[in-house]
Amino acid sequence: MKSKKTKVVSSVIAHLVLILLSFLCLFFFYILIINATRSHADLQKGFSFLPGKYLLTNLKNVANDGTFPMVRGIFNSVIVSTCCAALCTYFSSLTAYGLYVYDFKLKKVAFTFIMAILVMPTQVTAMGFLRLITNMGMYDSLLPLIIPSIASPAVFYFMYSYLQSSLPISLVEAARIDSCGEFGIFNRIVLPIMKPAIAVQAIFTFVGSWNNYFVPALVIQSKNKMTVPILIATLRGADYMNFDSAKIYTMIMVAIVPIVLIYLLLSKYIIAGVTLGGVKE
Amino acid sequence: MKKKKKSLNYAKWGYIFILPFFACYFIFSLIPLVDTIRYSFFEYYRSGIKEIGPNFIGMANYVSLLESDMVKYAGNTMILWVIGFVPQIVIALLLAVWFTDIRMKIHGKQFFKVVMYLPNLIMASAFAMLFFTLFSSNGPINSILMSLGLITERIDFMGSAFGTRALIGLMNFLMWFGNTAIMLMAAIMGVSVDVLEASEIDGCGTVKRFFYIILPLIRPILAYTLITSIIGGLQMFDVPQILTNGQGTPDRTSTTLIMFLNNHLKSKNYGMAGALSVYLFIVSAILCFIVYRITNDNDPDGSKAAARRKKKEERRRNR
Numbered sequence: 001m002k003s004k005k006t007k008v009v010s011s012v013i014a015h016l017v018l019i020l021l022s023f024l025c026l027f028f029f030y031i032l033i034i035n036a037t038r039s040h041a042d043l044q045k046g047f048s049f050l051p052g053k054y055l056l057t058n059l060k061n062v063a064n065d066g067t068f069p070m071v072r073g074i075f076n077s078v079i080v081s082t083c084c085a086a087l088c089t090y091f092s093s094l095t096a097y098g099l100y101v102y103d104f105k106l107k108k109v110a111f112t113f114i115m116a117i118l119v120m121p122t123q124v125t126a127m128g129f130l131r132l133i134t135n136m137g138m139y140d141s142l143l144p145l146i147i148p149s150i151a152s153p154a155v156f157y158f159m160y161s162y163l164q165s166s167l168p169i170s171l172v173e174a175a176r177i178d179s180c181g182e183f184g185i186f187n188r189i190v191l192p193i194m195k196p197a198i199a200v201q202a203i204f205t206f207v208g209s210w211n212n213y214f215v216p217a218l219v220i221q222s223k224n225k226m227t228v229p230i231l232i233a234t235l236r237g238a239d240y241m242n243f244d245s246a247k248i249y250t251m252i253m254v255a256i257v258p259i260v261l262i263y264l265l266l267s268k269y270i271i272a273g274v275t276l277g278g279v280k281e
Numbered sequence: 282m283k284k285k286k287k288s289l290n291y292a293k294w295g296y297i298f299i300l301p302f303f304a305c306y307f308i309f310s311l312i313p314l315v316d317t318i319r320y321s322f323f324e325y326y327r328s329g330i331k332e333i334g335p336n337f338i339g340m341a342n343y344v345s346l347l348e349s350d351m352v353k354y355a356g357n358t359m360i361l362w363v364i365g366f367v368p369q370i371v372i373a374l375l376l377a378v379w380f381t382d383i384r385m386k387i388h389g390k391q392f393f394k395v396v397m398y399l400p401n402l403i404m405a406s407a408f409a410m411l412f413f414t415l416f417s418s419n420g421p422i423n424s425i426l427m428s429l430g431l432i433t434e435r436i437d438f439m440g441s442a443f444g445t446r447a448l449i450g451l452m453n454f455l456m457w458f459g460n461t462a463i464m465l466m467a468a469i470m471g472v473s474v475d476v477l478e479a480s481e482i483d484g485c486g487t488v489k490r491f492f493y494i495i496l497p498l499i500r501p502i503l504a505y506t507l508i509t510s511i512i513g514g515l516q517m518f519d520v521p522q523i524l525t526n527g528q529g530t531p532d533r534t535s536t537t538l539i540m541f542l543n544n545h546l547k548s549k550n551y552g553m554a555g556a557l558s559v560y561l562f563i564v565s566a567i568l569c570f571i572v573y574r575i576t577n578d579n580d581p582d583g584s585k586a587a588a589r590r591k592k593k594e595e596r597r598r599n600r
Contacts, residue, residue, distance in 0.1 A: 214543070
C-alpha cells in the first residue's frame with residue numbers, strides 16, 4: 001500500500017519536472033515568436049505575452065535589408081546544406097557498402113582507420129584547411145563547405161551498422177548471377193534498401209550543415225556568399241543599440257523556423273535516428 | 282582457378298567504392314593536418330601588411346603558448362563544459378529512468394521527447410543571438426522579472442563572469458540534455474527485463490535498482506556519452522563567440538580554446554594557430570582512442586574482466 005502511494009507521488013514529481021523542462025525549452029522560442037510580430041516601438045515599451053500585428057512588416061523589412069542579405073543567405077544555406085546531405089549520404093553509403101560486401105587486403109586497415117577518426121574535431125585541421133583551399137583558389141566560395149562532406153566517418157558508421165542489419169550478402173550474389181554490374185547493384189538494389197537510413201542521415205547532415213558556423217565564417221568573405229549563421233553573427237557585431245530590435249527577432253526567427261518545421265514534420269524519424277547512430281548495442 | 286580470379290576482380294571494386302571517401306579525407310583533412318603541424322614549428326605571422334616568416338624556430342611557439350593565456354582559456358573551456366554537463370547528465374539520467382519505468386505511467390512521452398530534443402537542432406549561433414537579446418539589460422527577461430516584482434533594478438546578466446558563464450552553461454544544457462536523455466533511454470531499454478525482475482523479487486527498491494543494476498549495466502554508454510561530450514566541449518565555439526561578440530567578455534573569462542584559435546586564424550598568425558591546433562589534436566586523439574576502445578569493445582559490461590579477476594582471486598585463496 002505504502003509503495004503505491006510513493007509511486008503516485010513520484011509520478012506527480014516526474015510530470016512536474018517534465019513540464020518545467022518543456023517550459024524552459026519552449027519559453028524562449030515563445031518570446032522570440034511574439035517579439036517577431038511586434039514593432040520596434042512596441043518592443044521598447046516592454047514585454048507583452050500577446051502577439052502584435054507587425055509580422056509581415058518585419059518580414060518585409062528583413063527581406064529588403066541590403067546590409068544583411070537574408071534572402072540570399074537562406075538561398076546559399078539551402079544550396080550548401082542540400083548538396084552536403086546528398087553527397088554525404090551517397091558516398092558514405094558507397095563506402096559502407098564497399099567495406100561490407102567486398103573482401104580485400106586493406107579492408108581491415110581502412111575500417112580501423114575510419115573508426116579511429118570517428119569523433120575527430122574538424123577544428124584541429126582548420127588552419128591547414130584554410131591554407132589549402134586558398135592555394136586551390138576556393139577561398140571565399142561555397143565549394144569548400146560542400147566537398148569535404150564526402151568523408152563523414154560518423155555517417156559511414158551509421159550506414160555500416162544499417163547494412164549489417166539489413167543487407168543479406170545472398171541478395172548481392174543473386175544480382176550478380178543475373179549479370180548486374182557492381183555499380184548497378186549498388187544504385188538499383190542496395191540504395192533502395194538503405195532508404196530509411198539515408199533519410200535519417202540526410203536530415204542530420206542537412207541540419208548540421210545549416211547550423212555550421214566555424215568553417216564558413218573562416219572561408220566566406222563576400223556578402224552575397226554568406227550563409228545564415230554568418231549573417232546572424234554579423235548582426236551581433238553590428239551597432240546593437242541603434243538597431244531595429246523587431247528586425248533582429250525576425251531574422252533569428254527566419255534562421256530557426258525552417259529547421260523547426262522540418263523537425264516537427266519528421267520528429268518521429270529523427271528521434272528514432274538519434275539512438276541508432278551513436279550507440280552500439 | 283576461375284573462382285579465384287573472380288574474387289580478385291571483386292576486390293578491385295571494393296577499392297573503387299571506398300576511394301572517394303579516402304581521397305576526400307586525404308585531401309581535406311590529412312594534408313591540412315600535416316601542413317598545420319609543419320607550420321607550428323615556424324615563425325609565421327602578419328604584422329600590418331608585412332608577412333613575417335616562415336622561419337624555423339623549433340618549439341618556440343609551443344613554449345610561448347604555454348606562457349600565454351592558453352592555460353586560462355583551457356580552464357574557461359573546462360568550467361563552461363562542466364556547468365553545462367553536470368546538470369545535463371543528472372537530468373538526462375533521471376528522465377531516462379522515468380521514461381523506461383513501466384510503472385511510472387508518464388503521459389505524453391512522445392510529446393516530451395519531441396520538445397526536449399528540439400533545442401538540439403536549433404542553430405547554435407541563432408540561439409546565442411536570441412539569448413543575447415533576451416538577457417540584455419533592456420531585454421524581455423529583465424522586463425518580465427521587473428513586472429513580476431522579483432527585481433527592482435535591471436540585472437546586467439552579461440556584465441559579470443558568473444552571469445555570462447551561467448548563460449552559456451544554460452544554453453549548452455538546453456541544447457544537449459534531450460539528446461543525452463534519449464541516448465540513455467535506449468541504453469536502459471537494452472537492459473534485460475529478466476535482470477530487472479529478478480532484482481525486484483530480491484527486494485530491490487527503485488533507488489537501489491538504479492545504483493546497483495542500471496548504472497553498472499549502462500556503463501559503456503555512459504562512458505561514450507561522457508567522452509563525446511568532452512570532445513564537444515573542447516570544440517565549444519558558436520555560443521560563447523556570438524554571445525560575447527568574440528571578446529569573451531568580461532575580461533576574457535568566457536574565451537574558449539577554439540575562440541582563441543579563431544582569433545589567431547583571423548589575424549593570420551599561422552605559427553601560433555598551428556601550435557595551438559597541435560595541442561588540441563593531441564587531446565582529441567587521446568579522446569578518439571578512448572571512443573574507439575568503447576565502440577569496438579568485445580567486453581562492454583566488464584563481465585569478462587570481472588570473471589578473470591574472480592578466477593585470480595580464487596587461485597590466490599586456494600594457494
